[in-house]
Structure formats: C-alpha cells, structure tokens
Amino acid sequence: MLNAINEAKQTQKDVPIGCVIKRNGEIIASAHNKREEKNDITAHAEILAIKQAQEKLKTSRLTDCEMYVTLEPCPMCAWAIIQSGIKAVYFGSYNSQYGAMGTVIDLPKLANSKIKIFSGIEEENCDKLLKEFFAGIRK
Numbered sequence: 001m002l003n004a005i006n007e008a009k010q011t012q013k014d015v016p017i018g019c020v021i022k023r024n025g026e027i028i029a030s031a032h033n034k035r036e037e038k039n040d041i042t043a044h045a046e047i048l049a050i051k052q053a054q055e056k057l058k059t060s061r062l063t064d065c066e067m068y069v070t071l072e073p074c075p076m077c078a079w080a081i082i083q084s085g086i087k088a089v090y091f092g093s094y095n096s097q098y099g100a101m102g103t104v105i106d107l108p109k110l111a112n113s114k115i116k117i118f119s120g121i122e123e124e125n126c127d128k129l130l131k132e133f134f135a136g137i138r139k
Contacts, residue, residue: 001092001122004068007032007045008129016129019045019069021053021062021086028065029053045069046077050084061085070126072099072119078107081115088116092126 007018007030014033021029031048035041046069054060063085070092073081078100081089089101100107101117108115 001068001070001090001126003027003030004070004092005122005125005129008070008126013037015071016133017045017069017071019049019067021049021065021067023053023057023062023065028056042076044074044077046073047080050080050086054084063087066090068121070122070129071095072101072103074098075100075105075107079111082108082111082113086115088118090118090121092120092122093130094119094123 003020004018007020008016011032013036017033019031020027029049029052031045031052033045034043034048046067053062053065061084065086066088067081067086068090072091072093072095074095075098094103096103098104102119108117
C-alpha cells in the first residue's frame with residue numbers, strides 16, 4: 001500500500017488517489033488520478049493501472065494480479081477490476097459516497113465474483129492525503 005500512497009502523492013490537479021498492480025510480488029503497473037490533467041472522466045488511477053498492466057502482460061485478463069489502491073473503487077473502477085479478473089484488491093480509505101466494494105454497494109457480490117477484498121489498509125495515511133487535498137481546496 002505504501003507504493004500506492006507514494007503514487008497518490010504524484011497527483012497534480014486531481015484527488016490524490018494512487019494505485020499499483022502487483023504480479024508475483026512485483027509491481028507491474030502504477031498510476032494516479034489524471035481526470036483533470038487529461039480532461040477524461042475515465043482517467044481514474046485504477047483504470048489507468050489496469051490498462052498499463054494489460055499492455056505489459058499483453059492480455060486483458062489479470063487473473064494472477066493484485067491491486068492496491070488508496071481509496072475504495074467507485075462503480076466504474078470496481079466493474080473494470082471484476083472484468084479484468086484481478087484476484088484481490090487492497091484499499092485504504094473507505095469511499096462513503098461511491099464505494100462499490102462494500103461501503104455503498106457491493107459490486108463483486110452482485111456479480112458473484114470470487115475477488116478477495118481487504119479494506120482499511122494504511123487507512124489513516126490514505127485518509128490524511130484526502131483530508132489535506134480537500135482542506136486545500138476549501139481555502
């Protein structure tokens with residue numbers, strides 16, 4: 001998760017969310033939010049990392065991969081994660097507005113997915129990034 005947190009800190013204009021994908025313990029993809037930077041509402045950290053991993057592995061199926069993300073995925077990202085076949089997701093902060101891996105809705109359960117979900121990993125550090133970002137916007 002520390003790698004995902006460091007990735008989140010690279011965010012320039014967006015909500016600081018970072019994501020890494022590992023395969024056999026090795027990071028094969030990493031990304032942070034770039035929605036504002038790219039003027040692309042689909043440029044969430046998870047989507048960008050999935051695309052990067054798929055390009056690297058030359059497959060759409062990431063069945064032997066694990067994702068680490070600083071914020072619980074939204075419905076768009078959760079569905080992409082399920083469809084890619086990622087075997088486990090580890091997230092830090094709970095997403096009380098759009099969390100789609102158990103907090104607001106549980107897409108994996110609705111999809112009858114076998115994905116393993118681990119929540120609250122480094123939650124304090126992930127929450128801090130978000131709180132600092134939004135406090136800066138309010139000033």
